[in-house]
Amino acid sequence: MSPLQIAIGIEIGIVVETLADYAPITKNTDILTEYVRQRLARSISKQYETPEGEIALVTLDGEIEEFISNAIQHTEHESYLSLEPAVAQKILAQINTSAEKFTSMNYQPIVLCTPGVRPHLKKLTERFLPSLVILSHNEIDKRVKIKSLGVISLSHAA
Numbered sequence: 001m002s003p004l005q006i007a008i009g010i011e012i013g014i015v016v017e018t019l020a021d022y023a024p025i026t027k028n029t030d031i032l033t034e035y036v037r038q039r040l041a042r043s044i045s046k047q048y049e050t051p052e053g054e055i056a057l058v059t060l061d062g063e064i065e066e067f068i069s070n071a072i073q074h075t076e077h078e079s080y081l082s083l084e085p086a087v088a089q090k091i092l093a094q095i096n097t098s099a100e101k102f103t104s105m106n107y108q109p110i111v112l113c114t115p116g117v118r119p120h121l122k123k124l125t126e127r128f129l130p131s132l133v134i135l136s137h138n139e140i141d142k143r144v145k146i147k148s149l150g151v152i153s154l155s156h157a158a
Contacts, residue, residue: 011040011043014036014039014040015036015039015040017039018032018035018036018039019032019036021035022035027076027077028074028075028076028077028078028079029077029078030078030079030119031079034115034116034118034119034136034138037118037136037138038115038136038139041138041139041140041141042141044135044139044140045139045140045141045144046141048110048133048135050107050147052145053143053145054144054145054146054147055110055135055140055144055145055146055147056102056105056110056147056149057110057111057146057147057148057149058098058110058111058112058148058149058150058151059111059112059113059150059151059152060111060112060113060117060121060151060152061151061152061154061155063153063154063155064094064153064154065113065114065117067083067087067091067154068083068091068113068117068120068124069114069116069117071083071084071120072116072117079119079120080120081123081124087154090154091124091152091154092128092129094152094153094154095125095129095132096129098111098149098150099129099131099132101149101150102149105149107149108133109129109131109132109133110132110133110134110135111125111133111134111135111152112135112136112137112140112146113134113135113136113137114136114137115136115137115138117136118134118135118139
């Protein structure tokens with residue numbers, strides 16, 4: 001087996017083991033996905049590290065995190081975001097401005113947020129900013145250095 005095949009086998013094992021651990025607790029696919037992503041933190045982090053071992057990113061301020069968190073509706077099998085369109089537009093505009101900054105610096109645009117917000121922010125942004133990466137705090141390996149390029153805030157919105 002090649003090293004790549006071994007690595008893929010290990011990651012598949014991590015996914016299966018995580019689902020076996022948490023599927024009896026919840027059927028919500030968003031929550032199960034976040035558990036799997038947390039266990040794959042080292043692999044996820046490695047994808048976005050610079051040669052210097054850093055991940056350049058922006059974070060969401062508390063106000064945006066709270067807006068999104070309060071707008072999440074949960075059912076037994078899924079969760080969905082019910083955000084006011086005007087607020088969603090402001091958030092998307094601020095994220096887009098940050099993404100342009102990343103592009104000008106030759107970095108992959110990455111936004112860091114809490115695990116509960118991550119899947120919903122990804123769903124909100126994927127249609128408008130498909131290359132944007134949304135990571136949660138749990139998906140970044142503790143050995144990786146963070147290079148902050150700023151904070152996304154509604155107070156900076158026009």
